[in-house]
Amino acid sequence: MAAPAKTVSRRRVFYIPGYDPIHPRRYRELYRTESAAQSEISDYTVTLSARQGTERYGWNVKGLMDGVHVDASVDVLVWSDIVRDSMDTSIPATYLQLMRTAWVYIGTGALWRLMRLRKGPVIAALYPVGMLLGQFMIALLLAGTISMVGKAALIPLLGLFGHMISLASAVGAFVWLMRWFKAKDGKFFAYYLMHDYAYGAATRGANTPALETRIAEFSDAVAEALNSDADEVLVVGHSSGAHLGVSVLADLIRAGRVPADGPALGFLSLGQVVPMVSFLPDAHRLRADLAYLSTQDALTWVDVTAPGDGCAFALCDPVAVSGVAPEGKRWPLVFSAAFTQSLSPERWKALRWRFFRLHFQYMCAFDNPKDYDYFRITAGPMTLAQRYRDRPASKSRIVKPVNKFTSIAP
Structure with missing residues (x-):
């Protein structure tokens, strides 16, 4: 593939985990091992290096893909302490x-x-x-x-x-x-x-004060990156982290903190479980953020799931099924990672009943990657918008609103 005319040489990546009490080094090790495996399959180079003395846990990545060198800085937006307290x-x-x-x-x-x-x-x-x-x-x-x-x-x-x-x-x-x-x-x-x-369920879908404070801190971190010399700022939300990402970015754009001449802003939601919260009576904040973010020109929002992931609401448009799709809705672009096609038959057979492992497959290597490759997205030379500019949504996506609770204000 030829490198596009405008390439990314510097990227800031913010990863928001799901409901997970484990130290964020787990995500670094997952990225390290799986990027190495994908590099061998796809014939590109991804190398990691430690990052010391920074406010947030993360690591640096150097990618060489399509003849282009890319430097990426990955930050984990941690809320595992809130998770541990709740457990x-x-x-x-x-x-x-x-x-x-x-x-x-x-x-x-x-x-x-x-x-x-x-x-x-x-x-x-x-x-x-x-x-x-x-x-x-x-x-x-x-x-x-x-x-x-x-x-x-x-x-x-x-x-x-x-x-x-x-x-x-x-x-x-x-x-x-x-x-x-x-x-x-x-x-x-x-x-x-x-x-x-x-x-x-404890708050019937509303955010706790501790979580609201953390969302504000996450928004500050992304806002800082948007005023850097990066070519792209990419927010990745996995599982429950996807709906946190929705609120982080909605707050950011509402506050006018996305500079018009700044880095491209991308949002990649993976294995989302948004309806588990947005279908609850008091999830007014989340539903309002979904509706708002779906119309914004300031970002590109791509939602990737797979029917093989039994823990995610696969191919369910989180805005539409929540019953809050407004006029002028643009996002998200919903498509499948197609586990049964992008994993070899042997690997699919080995993973098929490992439900929790499959829920993390979006951040792992594929034997036969199609147009979804986590490491090309995070360490490659194209922005999220460029990569999926001509990508149609999956025809089998679910857009029928079925939520009983659609109010966006208390």
């Missing part, structure tokens, strides 16, 4: 979250409307409910068995004291097994996902 709950508190979250989604009718979009992410949302209830029942069954056996063996010998011993043993076994399940949540992901869905 710092006891076992009883988590089960209370379960009941409250189920009440919000079922009682408002949001769950049934979400199922009309994609069943995959709704099943993913129901998984922690079923798993936590299953764990509770197993622990209860163990406790009941121990109590029954204990009573049969001890009451004839010890009377009331034997009854007390069997009861204490049953309670101890119940508590031990419940704690064991929580300790092994790195395998089950039940508590993790429950906290994820409970976070938005």
